[in-house]
Amino acid sequence: MRANQIPTEEITREPAAFADRVTADGRFDRTAEPGRFRLVINRACPWAHRVVIVRRLMGLEEAVSLAVTDPRQEIIEGDPHWVFTEETGSPGDRDPVLGIHALREAYLARDPGYTGGVSVPGLVDTADGHLVSNDYDRLSLDMATEWGGLTRDGAPDLYPAALRDEIESLGREIYRDLNNGVYRAGFAPDQKRYDRAVAGVFRRLDALEERLATRRYLVGDAVTIADIRLFTTLVRFDAVYHGHFKCNVRKLAEYPALWAYARDLFQTPGFGDTTHFDHIRVHYYYVHTAINPTRVVAVGPDPRLWLTAHGREELGGAPFGAGTAPGPVPEDERVPAPA
Known part of the structure; x- marks a missing residue:
């Protein structure tokens, strides 16, 4: 579906056109x-x-x-x-x-x-x-x-063999209801399919809130692919999915555990330092003219909130497990810090 077309059917995500390994x-x-x-x-x-x-x-x-x-x-x-x-x-x-x-x-x-x-x-x-x-x-x-x-010395094990089944099982649920669910809501062609998609989004957020109330990371005691898959949706939620895609039952910031979890990841090297909020807002509000024909770009929310204390260290675990944090971001790849 083109970004400037009014949807006539539920959005579907095409498989990769090319997938050489x-x-x-x-x-x-x-x-x-x-x-x-x-x-x-x-x-x-x-x-x-x-x-x-x-x-x-x-x-x-x-x-x-x-x-x-x-x-x-x-x-x-x-x-x-x-x-x-x-x-x-x-x-x-x-x-x-x-x-x-x-x-x-x-x-x-x-x-x-x-x-x-x-x-x-x-x-x-x-x-x-x-x-x-x-x-x-x-x-x-x-x-x-x-x-x-x-790969670098000290690189983490993001896909531990012993945890892969759990990572993939959880990942399928999160993809269906949340990663892709926000798009199915935002581009829903009618009320019935919008209602169904939004219900799935918040059903999954509610379940994740419960899961993350007592554990620092989704699977195991360190960051895995599961956390990366979830983070890239969460970091866009309040900025674009909540308003632009009409996923507005609650904001991410209204989920105590999820919001703290997302801030914990954002403040971990590799996450916040690869997030460009200006690009996120400009792209969604400017390109999707079918749902925002004026191309007016929203200014909020305040990105500095992502730098506030989260307290997740009390749950234990370490972001890189037995590995170490990556070094500084290359100068030509730096993104604006929240300000």
């Missing part, structure tokens, strides 16, 4: 090599944000370069597209490494006959300019588990 041993499709791949993202997108967090926690910034598109998509041949602009640091409106203006050019380099949608994140092979994968979940998992010697 990149691993240290190359046993699937491609081999992880330093400098070979470039990750194209937009900081507004929660699905891309997942991969950015994993990349940072695993210390893959030097191995995989980062390209950030403009939060305002450009209409090309009738469809909205992720593009590079001088406003967001791309000289001549082209990515300085890939030489492209729109991410779709990497899709077409891979398959000249491709006519499907274009989404971020997109992992691009710098050797030939071909899109390797837009499978956000597989990219996250492989960067967390399959990039071997390219």
Whole structure:
């Protein structure tokens, strides 16, 4: 569905168009090599944000370069597209490494006959300019588990083998009701389907509030992929999903445990330092003209609230388990701090 179209049916999320896997041993499709791949993202997108967090926690910034598109998509041949602009640091409106203006050019380099949608994140092979994968979940998992010697010393175990069944079981519920549920509410074509989607969103938030009242992290005693998957929705909730997508039964800030949990993660290296609230607000309110035709961008809520004390340390656990925190954010990847 185009962002400027009034929805006529319930939104569905298409499977990844390209899903080559990149691993240290190359046993699937491609081999992880330093400098070979470039990750194209937009900081507004929660699905891309997942991969950015994993990349940072695993210390893959030097191995995989980062390209950030403009939060305002450009209409090309009738469809909205992720593009590079001088406003967001791309000289001549082209990515300085890939030489492209729109991410779709990497899709077409891979398959000249491709006519499907274009989404971020997109992992691009710098050797030939071909899109390797837009499978956000597989990219996250492989960067967390399959990039071997390219990860930093002290990188955490984000996908512990003993916890994977629980991570995936919980992840399916959160995806259905919350990660994708906010979109089904925001783009609902009628009252009945909106009511059903919103009920699922808050049923899941209520369950998570209960779960997180007595434990610091979703699964186990340290940050895992489960927390990353949840965080990228929570950090956008009050800023855009509550008002823009009409998920307004309660704000995240009205859930004591969930709000403290989200602040705990935000203040953990890799989470808040990869969150760009301006890009989030501008993208959602500007691009989705079907539900915000004036393109007026909301100014709140105050992002400084994310830096207030959360008290979650009392529940025990450690964010990186036996690992260590990542180093400083590379200078050219820094986002504005809440102010």
